[in-house]
Amino acid sequence: MEISKSQNDPELASLKIAIVGLGLMGGSLAMALRGAAGKLIGLDRNGRTLKRALELSIVDEIAEPIEVGIRQADLVVLAIPVQGIVSLLEALPDLRPDGCMVLDLGSTKGEIGLAMEALPEQFEALGGHPMCGREHSGLDAAVVDLFQGETFILCRNARTTPAVEAAALQLVAQIGSEPLFMPASVHDQLVATSSHLPYVVASLLMGRAWAQAGQDRRLWQVSASGLRDTTRLASSNPEMMLEIMLTNRLPLLAQIEAYGQELTDMADALRRQDEPALRTMLETIARQRDAYLREKYGQDSIRLDGKVI
Amino acid sequence: MEISKSQNDPELASLKIAIVGLGLMGGSLAMALRGAAGKLIGLDRNGRTLKRALELSIVDEIAEPIEVGIRQADLVVLAIPVQGIVSLLEALPDLRPDGCMVLDLGSTKGEIGLAMEALPEQFEALGGHPMCGREHSGLDAAVVDLFQGETFILCRNARTTPAVEAAALQLVAQIGSEPLFMPASVHDQLVATSSHLPYVVASLLMGRAWAQAGQDRRLWQVSASGLRDTTRLASSNPEMMLEIMLTNRLPLLAQIEAYGQELTDMADALRRQDEPALRTMLETIARQRDAYLREKYGQDSIRLDGKVI
Numbered sequence: 008m009e010i011s012k013s014q015n016d017p018e019l020a021s022l023k024i025a026i027v028g029l030g031l032m033g034g035s036l037a038m039a040l041r042g043a044a045g046k047l048i049g050l051d052r053n054g055r056t057l058k059r060a061l062e063l064s065i066v067d068e069i070a071e072p073i074e075v076g077i078r079q080a081d082l083v084v085l086a087i088p089v090q091g092i093v094s095l096l097e098a099l100p101d102l103r104p105d106g107c108m109v110l111d112l113g114s115t116k117g118e119i120g121l122a123m124e125a126l127p128e129q130f131e132a133l134g135g136h137p138m139c140g141r142e143h144s145g146l147d148a149a150v151v152d153l154f155q156g157e158t159f160i161l162c163r164n165a166r167t168t169p170a171v172e173a174a175a176l177q178l179v180a181q182i183g184s185e186p187l188f189m190p191a192s193v194h195d196q197l198v199a200t201s202s203h204l205p206y207v208v209a210s211l212l213m214g215r216a217w218a219q220a221g222q223d224r225r226l227w228q229v230s231a232s233g234l235r236d237t238t239r240l241a242s243s244n245p246e247m248m249l250e251i252m253l254t255n256r257l258p259l260l261a262q263i264e265a266y267g268q269e270l271t272d273m274a275d276a277l278r279r280q281d282e283p284a285l286r287t288m289l290e291t292i293a294r295q296r297d298a299y300l301r302e303k304y305g306q307d308s309i310r311l312d313g314k315v316i
Numbered sequence: 317m318e319i320s321k322s323q324n325d326p327e328l329a330s331l332k333i334a335i336v337g338l339g340l341m342g343g344s345l346a347m348a349l350r351g352a353a354g355k356l357i358g359l360d361r362n363g364r365t366l367k368r369a370l371e372l373s374i375v376d377e378i379a380e381p382i383e384v385g386i387r388q389a390d391l392v393v394l395a396i397p398v399q400g401i402v403s404l405l406e407a408l409p410d411l412r413p414d415g416c417m418v419l420d421l422g423s424t425k426g427e428i429g430l431a432m433e434a435l436p437e438q439f440e441a442l443g444g445h446p447m448c449g450r451e452h453s454g455l456d457a458a459v460v461d462l463f464q465g466e467t468f469i470l471c472r473n474a475r476t477t478p479a480v481e482a483a484a485l486q487l488v489a490q491i492g493s494e495p496l497f498m499p500a501s502v503h504d505q506l507v508a509t510s511s512h513l514p515y516v517v518a519s520l521l522m523g524r525a526w527a528q529a530g531q532d533r534r535l536w537q538v539s540a541s542g543l544r545d546t547t548r549l550a551s552s553n554p555e556m557m558l559e560i561m562l563t564n565r566l567p568l569l570a571q572i573e574a575y576g577q578e579l580t581d582m583a584d585a586l587r588r589q590d591e592p593a594l595r596t597m598l599e600t601i602a603r604q605r606d607a608y609l610r611e612k613y614g615q616d617s618i619r620l621d622g623k624v625i
Contacts, residue, residue, distance in 0.1 A: 138538055138539070139540055160538065187537055189534065197534060197535050197538040200535060201525065202538075207579075208517055210597075211575060213604055217601075217608065218574075219506070225496070225498065226509060228447070229447055229469065229496075229506040229507055229510050231447045231449065233449070233515070233548075233549050234511070236545050237517060237546055237548070240542050241601050241604075245598035246595070249598055252594065259586065262524065263579065266520060267580065270575070271576065273519075274572045274573065277572075278569060282558065282562065285561065288523075289519065289558055296551045300544075303536040
């Protein structure tokens with residue numbers, strides 16, 4: 008028996024969905040939605056990406072320029088960097104005086120939420136952030152199962168209606184993600200710690216290792232998987248991360264400051280050779296990581312592709 | 317035609333080798349040396365580990381206590397944490413008044429080098445450090461190919477002779493590693509950056525995430541592979557890492573201080589919203605990581621077990 012739903016809820020299978028930006032996220036979304044939407048329209052500033060998307064048959068049609076596709080869509084999905092999303096939201100009232108449904112996949116949600124709330128009443132808008140990614144970007148990095156089993160954060164705002172929420176939930180279910188609603192401000196505080204601070208930490212480690220290697224190239228021979236894995240996020244797209252850092256500045260700064268203080272505390276304990284204090288710190292943290300892996304993945308240490316993580 | 321070598325060089329196949337400590341490193345070494353040594357004697361403080369090593373047939377025989385095995389060996393390989401190595405080196409003159417060859421696998425080399433130089437003249441000793449590891453320790457984590465294709469650092473000291481060097485080089489070749497000689501002080505400076513700083517950075521990130529999760533458990537749902545991989549080293553054995561930090565205190569403190577300054581610089585640029593300065597930092601670091609992967613692994617981004625790293 009089907010769960011009852013509002014008669015006005017749109018059916019994914021009848022919606023014309025325009026995906027703006029066919030990079031890693033938009034491209035993977037198109038792959039995962041293929042066949043489930045009424046029509047998938049691919050939009051991208053880059054003509055070669057558009058052509059490639061058609062060649063790969065991951066969209067039903069493409070349109071140029073972007074505005075042409077947006078005018079035809081029931082649901083516009085914005086899969087571009089945060090500042091691009093904000094600019095497009097500002098342009099929407101002129102492009103679509105009749106309004107439409109809007110969902111975005113931006114990495115920070117505060118500024119986007121404010122831009123959505125500034126839309127006229129005929130718009131129905133919801134903020135979204137799928138918690139997945141790879142450090143490589145672009146359509147060539149897109150994969151059909153990028154969202155499979157991952158959390159998809161949804162952030163309501165004053166322009167959110169039951170209809171756009173229903174459409175978004177169908178989309179999230181279709182791509183195999185788990186929806187999780189939370190306020191934009193909470194999202195931004197949490198990702199500052201779970202995602203943006205790790206990027207900062209990894210990048211500064213890469214910079215430090217590079218500086219040291221400049222003095223002695225044997226550093227690379229003396230390095231192993233620890234340096235490689237701990238610096239992985241430093242290969243993220245710099246322009247995307249720059250926008251994320253700037254649009255999530257205050258929560259990220261608070262985390263950087265706390266981290267810096269904790270770094271100073273550990274260095275002080277090491278400087279005074281305080282073995283008991285250091286032992287307590289290191290043992291506590293090792294136990295915390297076990298607990299985190301248990302809570303998040305259901306086990307102390309897990310194997311991914313044959314590799315213990 | 318065989319490369320000429322000194323008549324006095326020992327042949328691995330005729331040496332009685334005692335491995336002290338059958339954990340991840342010693343256990344993996346025993347597996348990789350199996351059949352290639354004259355005799356492999358397994359030594360460990362833990363009787364259950366000894367029994368397990370015999371069950372697994374990774375050594376020819378075991379001896380208890382450790383001293384009994386050390387008295388029979390031509391070459392003693394110390395595969396225990398750094399402070400244990402130093403203590404055992406201090407006890408060696410009494411245990412082996414006749415002297416013997418000694419190689420160690422300790423993670424820092426300065427203090428061990430000094431302890432080797434304090435041995436009487438009848439000892440022949442060389443410092444070693446295979447650049448590999450896993451965050452899980454113990455015999456159960458040991459694997460036969462742990463050293464395969466990895467760099468094996470060798471640090472000479474005043475007790476190093478051609479004979480112990482030849483024996484060590486045969487051992488290194490047998491387990492599939494590449495030997496690299498460097499002074500102990502250079503080793504310790506390089507690993508402070510390539511190995512110990514990454515551990516500190518990863519551990520503090522884990523501690524920070526845990527503190528934030530204490531305020532809002534949804535942090536784990538909002539986290540993805542970035543947090544998991546950047547904190548991986550925080551699962552290293554705390555006691556082993558404590559000894560490493562304490563015996564490599566000054567080089568590590570210098571790296572932590574430089575890292576802390578670079579963290580402050582990035583935070584300052586973010587605080588004043590200096591977009592050009594931040595862009596330069598992030599783009600430079602992303603290029604540095606590409607260059608590091610090229611220099612170390614021969615390609616910009618590499619696939620390991622199907623996963624882009």
